[in-house]
Amino acid sequence: MPKVNVLVSGRSREEVQTAVDMLAGNSLCRVEGRVIANGHVDPLHGLSTLPDLLLLCDIQGYGELQSLADTPADERPAIVVFGPGDDPASIRLAMRAGARDYLTLPLNEQDVNELIDQIAEEQTKSDVRKSGSLHVFINGKGGSGATFLATNVAHGLASNNHKVTLVDLDFQFAGLCRYLDLTPERDLLEAIQAVDEMDEMSAEAFTTKHDSGLRLLSCNTDKLHLNNDIAPEQLISMLQVYQSFNDFVIVDLPRHVDLLSAAVLENADRISIVMQQSFPHLHDTARLLHIMRDELGINRSRLNVVVNRYSKDSAILLKDIENALHVDNLVKIPNHYRLTAESVNAGVPLSEVTRKASVVKGLKDFYQSIGGSNEGDSSSSPRSLHSLFRR
Ligand SMILES: Nc1ncnc2c1ncn2[C@@H]1O[C@H](COP(=O)(O)OP(=O)(O)O)[C@@H](O)[C@H]1O
Ligand SMILES: [Mg+2]
Numbered sequence: 001m002p003k004v005n006v007l008v009s010g011r012s013r014e015e016v017q018t019a020v021d022m023l024a025g026n027s028l029c030r031v032e033g034r035v036i037a038n039g040h041v042d043p044l045h046g047l048s049t050l051p052d053l054l055l056l057c058d059i060q061g062y063g064e065l066q067s068l069a070d071t072p073a074d075e076r077p078a079i080v081v082f083g084p085g086d087d088p089a090s091i092r093l094a095m096r097a098g099a100r101d102y103l104t105l106p107l108n109e110q111d112v113n114e115l116i117d118q119i120a121e122e123q124t125k126s127d128v129r130k131s132g133s134l135h136v137f138i139n140g141k142g143g144s145g146a147t148f149l150a151t152n153v154a155h156g157l158a159s160n161n162h163k164v165t166l167v168d169l170d171f172q173f174a175g176l177c178r179y180l181d182l183t184p185e186r187d188l189l190e191a192i193q194a195v196d197e198m199d200e201m202s203a204e205a206f207t208t209k210h211d212s213g214l215r216l217l218s219c220n221t222d223k224l225h226l227n228n229d230i231a232p233e234q235l236i237s238m239l240q241v242y243q244s245f246n247d248f249v250i251v252d253l254p255r256h257v258d259l260l261s262a263a264v265l266e267n268a269d270r271i272s273i274v275m276q277q278s279f280p281h282l283h284d285t286a287r288l289l290h291i292m293r294d295e296l297g298i299n300r301s302r303l304n305v306v307v308n309r310y311s312k313d314s315a316i317l318l319k320d321i322e323n324a325l326h327v328d329n330l331v332k333i334p335n336h337y338r339l340t341a342e343s344v345n346a347g348v349p350l351s352e353v354t355r356k357a358s359v360v361k362g363l364k365d366f367y368q369s370i371g372g373s374n375e376g377d378s379s380s381s382p383r384s385l386h387s388l389f390r391r
Contacts, residue, residue, distance in 0.1 A: 181347025
């Protein structure tokens with residue numbers, strides 16, 4: 001049964017901790033607490049993907065509820081508010097914010113756990129089709145490091161007890177396998193053609209397993225495929241099969257805008273656009289973002305820009321990038337030419353080359369922001385962020 005990812009949010013550290021403690025032993029959920037501070041009122045501020053359930057407690061004033069009421073319904077998770085029972089204005093606002101329930105403080109352990117039971121049951125019914133998140137990497141300009149980051153993020157997640165399939169969607173050059181020193185024996189196209197009869201076991205048979213547990217699905221470069229040979233609906237159905245039994249499906253998507261890539265982008269839970277600090281990168285990334293936001297209608301909450309080979313001494317600063325691209329959630333990955341070249345040339349993920357360099361730390365922060373810190377613990381610690389960020 002998929003776990004309910006719960007975010008407890010509120011103004012009071014004590015109240016948030018109380019709720020987190022109440023849910024810590026509930027095996028149906030994963031819980032994370034977050035104290036709202038620094039002038040923010042949006043409990044979902046800065047989250048790139050949403051939890052299944054937001055428990056809002058002790059919010060003092062109506063700013064948080066107003067902010068949720070102003071958020072489009074399809075960008076809100078299920079919400080339950082805990083507040084004072086004698087405040088009709090806050091109850092009304094909670095309803096406008098789409099809250100499914102309003103419970104009176106103080107928190108009651110039984111109420112909270114019953115709520116999780118209900119949501120877990122609903123989730124099992126509605127979520128059979130899809131459980132893992134689809135995360136796409138694409139470069140804003142060739143050579144930015146999209147393939148390298150997709151590989152190392154997927155490897156980081158797999159090494160931290162997540163079930164991950166990495167998909168190389170380059171149908172003609174399929175070079176990602178070399179970053180992991182793997183040779184795919186089966187072909188991605190065979191998997192697409194077999195989608196109608198595919199179950200977990202047959203889907204896994206199309207992949208090649210890395211020692212870390214990561215599985216790679218890729219074309220076999222001996223054969224030449226044209227994008228026109230592939231139906232977008234079949235490709236999406238195939239990705240959904242892999243999503244149904246993985247925590248993450250990570251796609252390395254070449255930068256062509258065509259029907260196939262548009263379908264993948266439209267179905268992605270999160271899209272990381274990788275660029276570097278130069279004017280040509282900025283120009284091309286701005287164009288790609290324009291296509292995604294304005295022509296494909298992709299919501300900006302699903303997009304994030306990764307500045308790879310980041311250097312603080314570059315002539316192009318982060319704030320220039322933020323201003324030019326109208327984004328505020330940049331991810332920075334430090335530059336380290338020698339180690340990165342060593343990793344790529346040996347076909348060994350970077351964290352297996354070294355654990356010390358700042359680029360490894362940058363990558364770790366990145367994959368933890370996607371999948372949570374799950375290190376050394378396969379028993380799904382209730383305090384970890386394990387898979388919290390799932391839409
Ligand atoms: N953070 C980094 N520091 C230094 N070099 C990097 C970094 N990330 C990637 N590279 C180098 O950039 C090269 C191109 O990366 P690649 O992932 O193939 O780009 P893309 O898929 O965007 O075309 C890789 O061979 C790698 O050695
Ligand atoms: Mg690439």
